[in-house]
Amino acid sequence: MLRAVLILCLTLVASLPAAAQGFGAMARVLAGDSALGDRGQGAEMTLALTQAVPFRVFSLTGPYRVVVDLRQVSWSGLPADFDGAEAVTGVDTGAAYQPGWSRMVLTLDAPLLPAVAAMQTDPVTGAAEITLRLEPATPEAFAAAAGAPPGTEAGLAARQAAPLVDEISRTDGRLVVVLDPGHGGVDPGAVRGAHHEADLVLTFARELREALRRTGQVEVVMTRDADIFVPLPTRITLARAAGADLFISIHADAVAEGRAQGATVYTLSETASDAASAALAEQHDRADLLEGVDLSGTDDVVADILMDLARVETAPRAAALADTLVAGIDRAGVALHSHPRGAAGFTVLKAADIPSVLLEIGFMSADGDLENLLNPGWRARMQGALVAAILDWAEADAARSALLRQ
Known part of the structure; x- marks a missing residue:
């Protein structure tokens, strides 16, 4: 079962065809491919959309409900006979309280929790399909899992006309940070005894988010x-669709040879700063081969030139972010690797338009680092250092941007 506040944002593929809608456009429901039906003692929903959008899923009590929030979806195409599940007593759609978000509320006749919440995107048309599978849970488990994300209202906002695309923007001035807990699912990452890297970095990322x-x-x-x-x-495309100001991929690797200990921050480079960085990059990128995704193909010449031009601006900002994170960790007295700044060709850092870094919070292969990763007090100290460093970078980055505009 997934935990209560399940915020899954699966988004557009990196390069959509010309016919696909832009990131700011409102997605529409495709009636013919959308349905909600029973699945065993639970239910399964398929929601087909004209384009991929960030989405999140969470559960609420009093009554039992599962809420699906999506970034700017028009519900006009939802078929009248959409709800064919006996386990779901009602389907309500409308706007969420947060500007730019749409909401679907599934009211249940018994406690059901999300077991699968996933999105697939058609690489040719850009169309997307969300699958939500709900499975039976005890009332106690449902209550323990229930809860809306911080700052999220539980109901539907009053119905109003959809804003024009040009009016859809983030106006509250907050920095948008995308946290990327490494590995997951078929790829557990580094394993040491009963501990999996994927689980450790997910816990760390959730705490850092809060x-x-x-x-x-x-x-x-x-x-x-x-x-x-x-x-x-x-x-990467999640970060772009979310309008990310920065992207931090979080890992806690193990090394088979030699000794590695302490935090390290990496930026993108076509050539690795050392042999260890190259080995880590190769290890990380191999994860996609587990799902049959071959990343060996090269982009065409035009795409390479455009990305290189974008990185002329982004690469120094990413380097400044990495340096600020290292300095912040050091100020907090948290152990750093003997060479805390590295560079390598990590695929997950290849968003040309977003400052991106990969943060190794420690190495599971080191006894001391593993103990730290399992220690809530150490994690809180590291997270405090990262929060302060991120805010410092944002302030300095804004000042640099202001100077460039003059």
């Missing part, structure tokens, strides 16, 4: 909030 949100200055999107496999290119 620490960032508590500042009131940051909104956080996570590439995964459950033990699921998310392909590396999808993690």
Whole structure:
């Protein structure tokens, strides 16, 4: 079962065809391919959309409900006979309280929790299909899992005319940070005894998300909030569709040879800064081969030129972010690797338009690092250092941008 606040945002493939809608356009429901029906003692929903959008799923009590929030969806195409599930007593759609979000509320006659919440995107048309599978749970388990994301109202907002596409924007001034807990699902990452890297970094990312949100200055999107496999290119496109100001991929690897200990921050480079960085990049990118995704193909010449031009601006900002994170961790007295700054060709850092870093919070192969990763007090200290560093970087980055505009 997934935990209560399941925020899964699976989004557009990196390069949509010309006919596909842009990121700002409102998605529409495709009636012919959308349905909600019974599945054993539970239910399964298929929601077909004209384009992929970020989405999140959470559960609520009093009565039992499962809520699906999606970024800008028009419900006009939802078929009248959509709800064919006896386990679902009502389907309500409308706007969420947060500007730019749409909401579907499934009212249940018994406690059911999400077991699968996933999106697939057609690489040719850009159309998307969300699958939500609900399975029986005890009332106690449902109550323990229930809860809306921080700052999210539980109901539907009053119905109003949809805003024009040009009016859909983030106006509250908060920094949008995408946290990417590495690995997941068929790819557990590093394993040491009963501990899996995918689980450890997910716990760390959830805690960091809440620490960032508590500042009131940051909104956080996570590439995964459950033990699921998310392909590396999808993690990048999530960040782009969410309007990310920065992207942090979080890992806690193990090394087979030599000794490695302490935090390390990596940026993108065509050539690795050292042999260890190259080995880590190869290890991370191999994860996609588990799902049959071959990343060996090269982009065409025009795409390469455009991305290189975008990175002229983004690469220095990413380097500044990495340096600020290292300095912040050091100030907090948290152990750093002997060479805390590295560079390698990590696929997950290849968003040309978003400052991106990969953060190794420690190495599971080191006894001391593993103990730290399992220690809530150490994690809180590291997270505090990261929060302060991210805010410092945002302030300095804004100042640099202002100077460039003059």
